[in-house]
Amino acid sequence: MIQLAKHAATFAGVLVAGLMGGFAPHSAQADDPAFLSMSVGAYDFNKRKDTATEFRMEYRSDVKIWELKPFAAVAGTTNSSFFIGAGVLMDLYFGNRFVVTPSFAPHYYSKGSSDKKDLGHALEFRSQIEVAYRFDNRSRLGLAVSHYSNASIGNKNPGSETLSLVYSIPTTILFD
Numbered sequence: 001m002i003q004l005a006k007h008a009a010t011f012a013g014v015l016v017a018g019l020m021g022g023f024a025p026h027s028a029q030a031d032d033p034a035f036l037s038m039s040v041g042a043y044d045f046n047k048r049k050d051t052a053t054e055f056r057m058e059y060r061s062d063v064k065i066w067e068l069k070p071f072a073a074v075a076g077t078t079n080s081s082f083f084i085g086a087g088v089l090m091d092l093y094f095g096n097r098f099v100v101t102p103s104f105a106p107h108y109y110s111k112g113s114s115d116k117k118d119l120g121h122a123l124e125f126r127s128q129i130e131v132a133y134r135f136d137n138r139s140r141l142g143l144a145v146s147h148y149s150n151a152s153i154g155n156k157n158p159g160s161e162t163l164s165l166v167y168s169i170p171t172t173i174l175f176d
Helices: 002-019 171-175
Strands: 035-043 052-060 069-077 082-089 092-094 098-110 123-134 140-149 160-170
Touching (some): 035 140, 035 171, 069 098, 123 160, 160 171
Antiparallel strands (some): 035 052, 052 069, 069 082, 082 098, 092 098, 123 140
16 A cells, blocks of 8 residues: 555656646647557566566547546556556646656556566556657657556565557547
8 A cells, every 4th residue: 555655646746746837838738639659668677577578559538637638558568468457647748849748547467377477466556657759740759667566455566667668649640
């Protein structure tokens, strides 16, 4: 529970800072559409107990609830672990080109048959920070660091981190 409180406090701090303004003119964020985000990354890159490649796909809504946007994600690793979840994110704009996106989401976790690392519980919480460059067509290319943790609700809580390259394409480009 302490781990969950730490994640919530970190996200709340970023949220408050973003809401206090000053990140970018309103026009920079005014018309950002929904995104389909695809990423590939190094799973368990820092602990290296059972490294793998993680592939993730997310739908990031353009609907804002306060300053938060909902998203849904599915991920799998080359050692056959699987994650599926949904949560909230917030885009923080630095000028017209750079976007920092913190996010938080509970995920269902399934340990793969070839996975030597058990994360300790079927419920894992993913917190992530992404820094991206925004192109003229609103697509984004960025780097993200994410952390999976069960917030000590399981018998063990080893956690895992992933370093990812993320490409986000506006759904308006895909479906127009």
